[in-house]
Amino acid sequence: MKKATIHDVAKKAGVSVTTVSRVLNNRGYISDEMKEKVMTAIKELNYIPNEIARSFFTNKTNFVGLIVPTTSNPFFGELTFHIEKKLSTKGYKLFICNSINDVETERVYLRLLQEKRVDGIIVGSHNVDIEEYEGYGMNIVSIDRELTANIPIVQCDNYDGGRLATETLIGSGCKRILCITGDARVKTTARARVSAYEDRMREAGLEPQIMEISFSLSENDKKRVVMENLFSESLPFDGIFAGDDVMASIVYHAALKKGYKVPEDLKIVGFDGTEMMRTVFPTLTTIIQPIEQIAEAAVDLLLDKIGEKKAENKIVLPIALHKGSTA
Amino acid sequence: MKKATIHDVAKKAGVSVTTVSRVLNNRGYISDEMKEKVMTAIKELNYIPNEIARSFFTNKTNFVGLIVPTTSNPFFGELTFHIEKKLSTKGYKLFICNSINDVETERVYLRLLQEKRVDGIIVGSHNVDIEEYEGYGMNIVSIDRELTANIPIVQCDNYDGGRLATETLIGSGCKRILCITGDARVKTTARARVSAYEDRMREAGLEPQIMEISFSLSENDKKRVVMENLFSESLPFDGIFAGDDVMASIVYHAALKKGYKVPEDLKIVGFDGTEMMRTVFPTLTTIIQPIEQIAEAAVDLLLDKIGEKKAENKIVLPIALHKGSTA
DNA sequence: TTGAAAGCGCTAACAG
DNA sequence: CTGTTAGCGCTTTCAA
Numbered sequence: 177m178k179k180a181t182i183h184d185v186a187k188k189a190g191v192s193v194t195t196v197s198r199v200l201n202n203r204g205y206i207s208d209e210m211k212e213k214v215m216t217a218i219k220e221l222n223y224i225p226n227e228i229a230r231s232f233f234t235n236k237t238n239f240v241g242l243i244v245p246t247t248s249n250p251f252f253g254e255l256t257f258h259i260e261k262k263l264s265t266k267g268y269k270l271f272i273c274n275s276i277n278d279v280e281t282e283r284v285y286l287r288l289l290q291e292k293r294v295d296g297i298i299v300g301s302h303n304v305d306i307e308e309y310e311g312y313g314m315n316i317v318s319i320d321r322e323l324t325a326n327i328p329i330v331q332c333d334n335y336d337g338g339r340l341a342t343e344t345l346i347g348s349g350c351k352r353i354l355c356i357t358g359d360a361r362v363k364t365t366a367r368a369r370v371s372a373y374e375d376r377m378r379e380a381g382l383e384p385q386i387m388e389i390s391f392s393l394s395e396n397d398k399k400r401v402v403m404e405n406l407f408s409e410s411l412p413f414d415g416i417f418a419g420d421d422v423m424a425s426i427v428y429h430a431a432l433k434k435g436y437k438v439p440e441d442l443k444i445v446g447f448d449g450t451e452m453m454r455t456v457f458p459t460l461t462t463i464i465q466p467i468e469q470i471a472e473a474a475v476d477l478l479l480d481k482i483g484e485k486k487a488e489n490k491i492v493l494p495i496a497l498h499k500g501s502t503a
Numbered sequence: 504m505k506k507a508t509i510h511d512v513a514k515k516a517g518v519s520v521t522t523v524s525r526v527l528n529n530r531g532y533i534s535d536e537m538k539e540k541v542m543t544a545i546k547e548l549n550y551i552p553n554e555i556a557r558s559f560f561t562n563k564t565n566f567v568g569l570i571v572p573t574t575s576n577p578f579f580g581e582l583t584f585h586i587e588k589k590l591s592t593k594g595y596k597l598f599i600c601n602s603i604n605d606v607e608t609e610r611v612y613l614r615l616l617q618e619k620r621v622d623g624i625i626v627g628s629h630n631v632d633i634e635e636y637e638g639y640g641m642n643i644v645s646i647d648r649e650l651t652a653n654i655p656i657v658q659c660d661n662y663d664g665g666r667l668a669t670e671t672l673i674g675s676g677c678k679r680i681l682c683i684t685g686d687a688r689v690k691t692t693a694r695a696r697v698s699a700y701e702d703r704m705r706e707a708g709l710e711p712q713i714m715e716i717s718f719s720l721s722e723n724d725k726k727r728v729v730m731e732n733l734f735s736e737s738l739p740f741d742g743i744f745a746g747d748d749v750m751a752s753i754v755y756h757a758a759l760k761k762g763y764k765v766p767e768d769l770k771i772v773g774f775d776g777t778e779m780m781r782t783v784f785p786t787l788t789t790i791i792q793p794i795e796q797i798a799e800a801a802v803d804l805l806l807d808k809i810g811e812k813k814a815e816n817k818i819v820l821p822i823a824l825h826k827g828s829t830a
Numbered sequence: 831t832t833g834a835a836a837g838c839g840c841t842a843a844c845a846g
Numbered sequence: 847c848t849g850t851t852a853g854c855g856c857t858t859t860c861a862a
């Protein structure tokens with residue numbers, strides 16, 4: 177049973193397709209009588225307008241693409257949720273793309289999204305070179321990384337977050353604090369946090385120590401092994417600022433497994449503070465990113481660009497401390 | 504700068520649009536010379552085929568819709584990830600829809616997805632009445648709930664999971680075991696787990712006790728309050744089988760907060776066993792759902808339906824126990 | 831207030 | 847091997 181078209185409706189209602197179109201879009205003048213006839217025909221035929229045809233004509237799809245490393249990660253899972261919710265109130269539908277932080281995958285998605293003629297793209301995973309983004313001539317908004325002058329960016333105050341995290345550890349009496357940075361998030365973002373960490377450490381007369389764990393997001397087992405090895409002899413640190421909450425959890429459980437106590441022997445501060453994390457691991461002290469606001473800002477910015485309104489170039493949202501008992 | 508069309512390419516290459524179409528789709532015979540000219544023109548114009556126009560013509564979008572309660576939940580976050588990954592290898596793009604388990608929202612999404620002419624829908628959130636799904640005449644695959652005879656279902660062996668969870672608690676010496684079921688997942692699914700729990704309890708000569716927590720997925724704070732109240736006087740139970748791992752985490756932290764020890768005073772078993780949970784809360788004993796396999800099976804089934812191949816009607820995948828230290 | 835007709839970008843007969 | 851042409855379902859001038 178093929179789907180009914182506007183022609184079927186027109187025929188059934190005994191009017192022209194133009195009239196049907198008018199009724200559908202509530203445009204122009206139509207007599208109540210006509211409207212009635214058309215509505216009835218639509219009901220009877222179970223007619224559902226073909227948005228693809230409409231998009232084809234209007235050259236506007238109301239599609240938005242979202243590229244993230246993986247929706248499995250709680251930060252991106254929540255980000256995806258909020259972005260989709262916000263977009264759907266504006267009549268847009270969201271294509272999800274899990275890049276796994278892989279350059280080639282990301283590039284393929286960028287291409288596909290263009291083929292699908294999305295009206296815009298929100299990028300939360302950025303491994304492709306900056307110059308490439310320039311070439312796309314698309315409406316793009318970035319989360320957490322400055323791509324180019326033409327691409328607005330939304331982010332939390334990473335520097336402030338890094339400072340607050342470090343401050344919290346120092347305030348708890350830590351002297352040997354390790355900062356773990358992974359590729360869980362983009363380099364530039366991590367950089368601001370690490371810079372803040374370094375600055376705050378130096379201010380306190382402490383020696384910054386940075387560990388880069390370059391496994392991809394999904395390789396949590398490997399990260400766990402690294403941490404367990406780190407803790408196997410003795411505890412080389414009394415405080416750890418982890419790149420994100422997942423990493424913080426790994427650190428936490430590795431420490432416990434090796435017989436150390438948190439926070440007595442080791443204090444831990446994470447980053448992200450998703451709702452989910454605060455539910456399943458409420459005792460983890462962490463820096464809360466305002467994910468919902470980030471999502472909303474990104475959507476607003478993107479829709480401004482799509483609507484060719486002038487949009488801000490950069491939005492920085494405040495972080496907050498979630499005080500658990502790990503630091 | 505408007506995007507180049509197939510006509511622009513044809514003009515630039517000095518050939519007909521048909522020829523361009525042929526090289527694009529690698530169909531029919533074309534001389535190398537022609538192909539060369541076309542390729543050059545494509546490069547120069549930075550031409551990107553308009554998939555919307557193609558879809559419009561072929562009446563096939565290569566879009567799939569996924570309806571879940573929320574990607575914030577680790578189970579659905581991972582499910583979304585795997586489904587998208589699998590689909591993308593098959594040339595499909597995924598629309599994500601967060602229904603928040605709300606009937607009306609779900610209904611709206613169903614409508615929108617049809618307007619967008621998706622080739623199929625995977626439903627992981629089912630609140631709309633069964634009869635409604637019947638009417639859609641679409642390619643639908645369900646995860647975790649039997650909708651109608653025409654809609655294939657993929658699920659883990661919920662009954663077995665419920666049994667194993669209960670068995671684990673009994674095996675650890677629990678006598679007063681509570682089964683918490685929420686609306687975190689669909690009723691029918693929960694029912695199989697609960698039935699298994701009841702059966703196993705009776706076999707062991709124990710009294711089944713079921714608590715229904717009917718807050719929505721996102722209202723974790725409310726669930727926490729309920730649990731803390733439950734534990735405020737004394738511990739009415741020595742074992743809890745929670746509906747999912749998030750609920751299990753809430754139970755766990757509520758118990759700790761009230762001064763009880765896990766597993767000494769209270770043993771806990773969860774459900775889902777996502778990668779994420781096993782990373783951030785590895786000590787939680789839980790039932791592992793084979794999420795990746797569920798995702799793959801659902802996609803395979805859906806693509807079979809889309810391709811009008813005969814598809815299975817029901818696929819049940821095995822669960823496994825993740826033995827942590829909470830039970 | 832309504833209808834006829836053109837055309838969005840692409841593919842597929844059908845001719846050459 | 848290549849080109850001409852007729853739509854796919856919809857919206858929108860332009861006429862009536």
